[in-house]
Amino acid sequence: MKKKMVATLALAALFSGASSAAVLRVAADPVPHSEILNYVKKIDPNLDLQVIELNGNLNANELLARGDVDANYFQHVPYLRDQEKALGEKFDVAATVHIEPLGLYSRKVKSLKDIPDGAQVAVPNNVTNLSRALYLLQANGLITLKAGKNDAINNLATPADIDSNPHHLKIVEIESPQLPRALDDVQFAVINGNYALQAGLTPSKDALALEKAQGNPYANVLVTTPKLANDPRIKELAKDLASPQVAKFIQQQYRGSVIPVNQ
Template sequence: MNKKVIAALAMMSVFSTYASAAALRVAADAVPHSEILNHIKQTDKKLDLNVIELNGNLNANELLARGDVDANYFQHVPYLRDQEKALGETFSVVATVHIEPLGIYSHKVKSLKDLPDGAQVAVPNNVTNLSRALYLLQANGLLKLNSTRANTLVTSADITDNPHHLKIIEVEAPQLPRALDDAQLAIINGNYALQAGLVPSKDALALEQAKDNPYANVLVTTPKLAKDPRILELAKDLESKQTAEFINQHYRGSVIPVNQ
């Protein structure tokens, strides 16, 4: 074996040792993502995880692009693709974990049948979750769109029939639980509903279906780190049956594991 090969192998060994020893920095929403990661942190002692909880002022994809974190876990693929365009970056999806069903909630009515004409409906203001919200309203007979395909993005301009004269109000997604005090309905992402003390499987008037849902939450990293042993270990843990069991037991239908 020549000296160059020996030197290369030595460098690989050093990198492997460093990679396994260094803490893996993962940015994640508090609920349920950080909770799931902290569960893995307790059960996989080989993996040194540094879970960085996000707040409203942090863009986890910008953090990843700058190298401030090694991975993030908070988003679905349609949102990620929009972020790639906005940031001029390319990221890698390394695990597909769970679905947080978007739900319709209300403090004003107990059933969608009681919804008055002209009701205000607060929806997420980002492109992908606005589209999800409109499809959920269509699935429950409250309006009609010019598309029935959930992976085709739509906006309010694509509403073709609005028999209840609903007033669609776009709100920053984290603020949607607060909108319940004013609007007749609010369509809230599962993680923000859980953070607000809502139980989607119990409190929602209607929920997205998990079957054929394109909005599963994923673990994301950079192409450079996609084969990092620590990333691969975390991806394996997130897609394991043990993690699926934890999600089912802990969230009881409010978060649905993809890998069951």
């Protein structure tokens, strides 16, 4: 824990020291967020954008709250709201950009029809994505949640809410970035789109089941602080991320694995 904290503080200091008043510092996951931001740098060279790629030792919302970055781009709103409660902070959503459908993957089973009795299913261990994974399993007929668990945003689900489990699935909670590695050890894993892409998976082709894009409440957003919400640099980046050029880039680059909100 001490080593992790030292690494985080050292990196945060580096980010802060490297910045200037004109530079817009944005923390982002490597795929697809940093790739999308680097494309923005090409189409809008007047925006002095510094992309800071996240790793497992960094909490981008803590960096934002401390002022080590000016914005972040890696999360959906339900996760953000949970982070606000945990950190005792308030943040602003500057732009809604894309959806990464959560997917169910396996290296041992080719079809959900072949699901073995007692199969282990690895799922994200954070509150919002754990619930999201359970709703995905329910949508594909693998489990049934208790009555009233029909709203993924307002009724977060936990394994205790499973009412019917005909295949006797065993839910294994794992940190989201580790889920692709778990595929060798479990029969199934529910993986966030960005981590699937980083692991060389193509969600639109490799997933046995994917969340629906229509009406999906888990769109990834550009987040900043209330103090910077009206900063011209933030507004310019938000406009770029909502542009037809960026939507076209996302469509061509990820071919259904990442879906632009502004199509």
